[in-house]
Amino acid sequence: MPLDGKTDWVVSSLLINAGALAREKGINWGHILEKHNVAASLLLSPDKHVGLRQTLEILNTLSHSVSDPTFILNGFANLPIGVADLLDYVAVFAPDAGTALQNWARYAPLCSKGMTVSVEQSASGLELELSIPVRFGSNAQASYALMGLMANRLGYILGPESKHTQVQFTSVNPGNAAFPLRLGGFSGQVQFETCRNRILLPDRVANIPNPHADKNLLRLIHTAATRLLADVQEDESTISMISAKISEGLREGRLSMEAVSSSLGLSQRSLQRLLEQEGTSYREILDDVRKSSAERYLLDTRLAAKEIAYLLGFSNISAFSRAVKNWFGMAPRDLRKHALEDMEAE
Known part of the structure; x- marks a missing residue:
């Protein structure tokens, strides 16, 4: 389940400029936008809102499309x-x-x-x-x-x-x-x-x-x-608000539903009801936050897998490796190697 949607966004000027750079290189920009379900018409004006996660993924795809x-x-x-x-x-x-x-x-x-x-x-x-x-x-x-x-x-x-x-x-x-x-x-x-x-x-x-x-x-x-x-609209969606608190909890070692509900000023039961209304669960959001965070640390940093496991609240490296294999179909080391090979191939 995506965590940004309409509540976490970036103005379209970022992608407009990325598209201009892509076209200078002869890259099929329209294909990249289509791959990530972004309508080209959304980029006709620089002040439109594009989902933040979509934007990050588009920039990653663009970077993999060139050898530089x-x-x-x-x-x-x-x-x-x-x-x-x-x-x-x-x-x-x-x-x-x-x-x-x-x-x-x-x-x-x-x-x-x-x-x-x-x-x-x-x-x-x-x-x-x-x-x-x-x-x-x-x-x-x-x-x-x-x-x-x-x-x-x-x-x-x-x-x-x-x-x-x-x-x-x-x-x-x-x-x-x-x-x-x-x-x-x-x-x-x-x-x-x-x-x-x-x-x-x-x-x-x-x-x-x-x-x-x-x-x-x-x-x-x-x-x-x-x-x-x-x-500027300050309202946050329930999912975005909870995922942000879980992300904070990862850094502070507070991952329980009790800790997150308390930080939001809610009872566990109230938090459960909110999540049920959104068609999701605490476990599902925690898993999504951990998955995205693992991707960030594995692909953008040189942190050792055991350090990442600790940052994401896993009890040991084996539990982290199993989770990564479940999310991405390969072990942490192979995910890093695969990403590097993709860049070299493209």
Whole structure:
């Protein structure tokens, strides 16, 4: 059972830009959309909503359609200014890079429900974090796309001073000698296999005036975007809400129905009734969250299987291996090997 549906989504501009990159490579974009049950007509406007899980799967399929493992990261990091719509304008017209990061976090709810962007002040500067819950499965390509895009825009704003910034990815480095990383005008440090997807902006460059700033245009954009924020629907479906709590429980070792119902302020019986109304069960949602999370860790990271088993709340590696074989038809090691062979074949 998919966990996103109408409640976890991303605006269609992400796939519109992915489609443009695909067509430049001669890839049959329409076939990829059809494979994932997304109507091409949905991508005629950049502000339509596409299911988040569908979007992640489409980006994964696209990345497997080319021999270049950096295709999506480099592609999005070199998109022209303006194609990202709101994400571009609230940044490139901002007075400085620090305000650009704050604007990305402020208006992220207009671009996705499920993925989040937050900014915190640290001792050394601003830290922007992009969070894509593991319950949606493999998300490396989506993080490459969005973080690559934001890194490029920082390079546009800061110019040579972007060398003082850092971009960190939780996933592995897709680049190699044959396919190096090319992040446009961004000249900062790039790190992979970190604990979070982050941009680190030191105070020393956060307030450098942006040569492209336009306070009048930014004021107009702020007015329109703030009005749209007020209309963002905050309601979550029962399944999405419960799956999010289960995902939190995985990290904290609280997987029982009692623990999840308590975190939602419900009795176990009330939670059961809600799930029955949705035509599902607690066990089914837990299994789906574990499956998607296993896919994310096995395909996007180098974590050992025993570490993943622990993260997903399995009592031992054997129980985890049996579950993976039941979900994907092969053992954890074979799943990783099969994914690599698919990429090499395509």
